Amino acid sequence: MTDPTSQANYTEIATEHVLFKWTIDFANQIIAGTATHDLRISKNDVGEVIFDTADLDIESVEVEGKSASYEVKPKHPIMGSALHINLPSGLKSGSLIKATIKYQTTKECTALQWLAKEQTQGKSFPYLFSQCQPIYARAMAPVQDSPSVKIKYSAEVISVLPALMSAIRQSPPSDGPAHDGKVIGKDAVTYVYHQPIPIPSYLIAIAAGNVVYRPFPRHPGKEWTCGIWSEPELIEAAYWEFSEDTARFLASAEEIVVPYRFGVYDLLVLPPSFPYGGMENACLTFLTPTLLAGDRTLVDVIAHELTHSWFGNGVTHANASHFWLNEGWTTYIERLLLQVIHTPADRGFSFIIGYKGLQDDLEMYVDRPKYQRLVIDFEKGEDPDDAYSGVPYDKGANLILHLERTIGGLDVFLPYVRDYVSTFMGKSITTQEWKSHLYGYYEKHGGAGKIKALDSIDWDAWFYGEGLQLPVKMEYDSSLAESAYKLAERWDSSRAVEISKLSFHESDLDNFSSTQKVVFLERLQSYKPLPSSHVEHLASLYKVSSTHNAEIRLRFYQFCLADPSSPVALKYAAQAADWVIGGGTGMVVGRMKFCRDVFRAVYKVDKDLAVNAFQKEKNAFHPIARKLIEKDLKLLS
Ligand SMILES: [Zn+2]
Numbered sequence: 001m002t003d004p005t006s007q008a009n010y011t012e013i014a015t016e017h018v019l020f021k022w023t024i025d026f027a028n029q030i031i032a033g034t035a036t037h038d039l040r041i042s043k044n045d046v047g048e049v050i051f052d053t054a055d056l057d058i059e060s061v062e063v064e065g066k067s068a069s070y071e072v073k074p075k076h077p078i079m080g081s082a083l084h085i086n087l088p089s090g091l092k093s094g095s096l097i098k099a100t101i102k103y104q105t106t107k108e109c110t111a112l113q114w115l116a117k118e119q120t121q122g123k124s125f126p127y128l129f130s131q132c133q134p135i136y137a138r139a140m141a142p143v144q145d146s147p148s149v150k151i152k153y154s155a156e157v158i159s160v161l162p163a164l165m166s167a168i169r170q171s172p173p174s175d176g177p178a179h180d181g182k183v184i185g186k187d188a189v190t191y192v193y194h195q196p197i198p199i200p201s202y203l204i205a206i207a208a209g210n211v212v213y214r215p216f217p218r219h220p221g222k223e224w225t226c227g228i229w230s231e232p233e234l235i236e237a238a239y240w241e242f243s244e245d246t247a248r249f250l251a252s253a254e255e256i257v258v259p260y261r262f263g264v265y266d267l268l269v270l271p272p273s274f275p276y277g278g279m280e281n282a283c284l285t286f287l288t289p290t291l292l293a294g295d296r297t298l299v300d301v302i303a304h305e306l307t308h309s310w311f312g313n314g315v316t317h318a319n320a321s322h323f324w325l326n327e328g329w330t331t332y333i334e335r336l337l338l339q340v341i342h343t344p345a346d347r348g349f350s351f352i353i354g355y356k357g358l359q360d361d362l363e364m365y366v367d368r369p370k371y372q373r374l375v376i377d378f379e380k381g382e383d384p385d386d387a388y389s390g391v392p393y394d395k396g397a398n399l400i401l402h403l404e405r406t407i408g409g410l411d412v413f414l415p416y417v418r419d420y421v422s423t424f425m426g427k428s429i430t431t432q433e434w435k436s437h438l439y440g441y442y443e444k445h446g447g448a449g450k451i452k453a454l455d456s457i458d459w460d461a462w463f464y465g466e467g468l469q470l471p472v473k474m475e476y477d478s479s480l481a482e483s484a485y486k487l488a489e490r491w492d493s494s495r496a497v498e499i500s501k502l503s504f505h506e507s508d509l510d511n512f513s514s515t516q517k518v519v520f521l522e523r524l525q526s527y528k529p530l531p532s533s534h535v536e537h538l539a540s541l542y543k544v545s546s547t548h549n550a551e552i553r554l555r556f557y558q559f560c561l562a563d564p565s566s567p568v569a570l571k572y573a574a575q576a577a578d579w580v581i582g583g584g585t586g587m588v589v590g591r592m593k594f595c596r597d598v599f600r601a602v603y604k605v606d607k608d609l610a611v612n613a614f615q616k617e618k619n620a621f622h623p624i625a626r627k628l629i630e631k632d633l634k635l636l637s
Helices: 234-241 244-258 300-307 324-341 344-364 391-407 410-424 430-444 448-455 459-464 484-491 515-523 532-542 550-560 568-582 592-605 607-620 623-632
Strands: 013-025 030-041 048-054 056-063 068-074 080-086 096-107 110-117 127-130 150-159 163-165 170-171 187-201 206-208 210-217 225-230 264-269 284-287
Touching: 030 048, 048 096, 056 068, 056 080, 068 324, 068 592, 080 096, 096 244, 150 163, 150 206, 163 187, 210 484, 210 568, 225 234, 225 244, 225 430, 234 264, 244 264, 244 300, 244 410, 264 324, 284 300, 300 324, 324 344, 324 391, 344 391, 391 410, 391 459, 410 430, 430 448, 515 532, 515 550, 532 550, 550 568, 550 592, 568 592, 568 607, 592 607, 592 623
Parallel strands: 013 150, 225 264, 264 284
Antiparallel strands: 013 030, 030 096, 048 080, 056 096, 068 080, 110 127, 127 206, 150 187, 163 206, 170 187, 210 225
16 A cells, blocks of 8 residues: 555655755745655666655756656645656666756745744844655655655755754764854855665755754763754753753663664754644754743653654654554653653653543544544545644554553563564554564464453554544553642632632642643643633632743643633633734744644634734744644635
């Protein structure tokens, strides 16, 4: 079965290596240059190679150094325009052929966001960054844009601002003077990168802006290095937030699975319009600045992103239908790392928080139950972003946790995890291949008893089940959640009491971590909405509407907008909308977890308010976020 989101003929001929020669033109907001593919033929007389492209201007094509005929097919709204290149006849299976495409990007390229200098911390230089997952690599370069195709790449990028890519930097050195000592914003420098490990196209990434580097201390006994990139204005805060934990998490993950293969694990803190919490681009995880909470409480995102080095970047889902293999496994291991580095209670706590998000997302899809499934049967050309939610993450992680418990706990489960990763490292697999290996492993290591245990799992319900419930009622260690639950319960039972007679205090939250505050506010949402007077009282007492911690602020807005017709919802809807559009600064809160949820909640209170706020700053959002918010607000079908 081929990838439902790609038009490429990668089963007949596939890229092994691609060389990008690019020039970044900040003034005209284009990347122009060439992509040279080394293609391995797997079908005799293949006749043509088909690449995915979207909104690229193709200028010319050469095959083996000679001008070649090609055709750009009409644009499919989701899959883009297939680029067909004719190949000489008589090509033999097993041989290699080279194709070079000269092209440039356009304003419509969804993968790229070009920021004006006002939208950066420093306000002095523009900024460019890419987001290729799930299917936008084709809007940056002509590629066979399926995770089933794993490619090495090299890049030579000419830029007047420091340029970073998801690969090993060859020159100039990362720890040398910024921009090779040349004038930033003026002098062109050639940045050379090489990614020697085959990766799926969605991990190709570029960022360019006024960024500086600070290495983290070397982890004893490790060959790999870690460090952080950001604009100079944020580098202190970013270094402080992540320098303690990053290498420690990476070393702990190596204990669970196999050694880290990519040599370099760097972080890049992006401007606030970055649409995700993190993106696990190879060698260089991209991060939202909303993680800079100042208390190191949001490092679970780092644990998540670095875990992708094995689950996703190492063992990759074959196509969008099996995306849960990346995210479910990664979320499961991320939480196991929390248990290893902190306590078992931290793992349980993380599952509790995830469960609330899962419930919300399953509810969001009541009218499209297909997307409540773990394994989704996409039609050819269906948009995988329509299915993007917490389902693959949390339903997936719960399935793996259930599996761990069913098979007899971590002692018998972790050796299997190591075997799974070793077996499929470097490959792209389907859910069926995953399950076959699982059965095969326990046939060898455990026999009939373990197979019986595996057979007791209702696989169909986990893979294809719809609705709001998991197939099994899951129990989690809730010790870290108890105090939050108790406080929420007190508020719930106070709903009939007059405000002047309430006995809540500012100090109620004194001993709460920021995550416990999140759980408290989420727990409140599980009750009937409180009267507006009580919500106002809570807001003024706990100062949750002005906190800089975006996780807490999101939950507060969700809590007070829960009853869309209440006076308090009307009041805070405007504030919530203003928060995500950046309050006139142009610095939107572009992380979709925050802005999409807020826009959806505001929309239920006041459609016009939501739409007008969005329209005002819509160009400041990343093209992917913009598209999905437009769908949420019914501006786009
Ligand atoms: Zn992930």
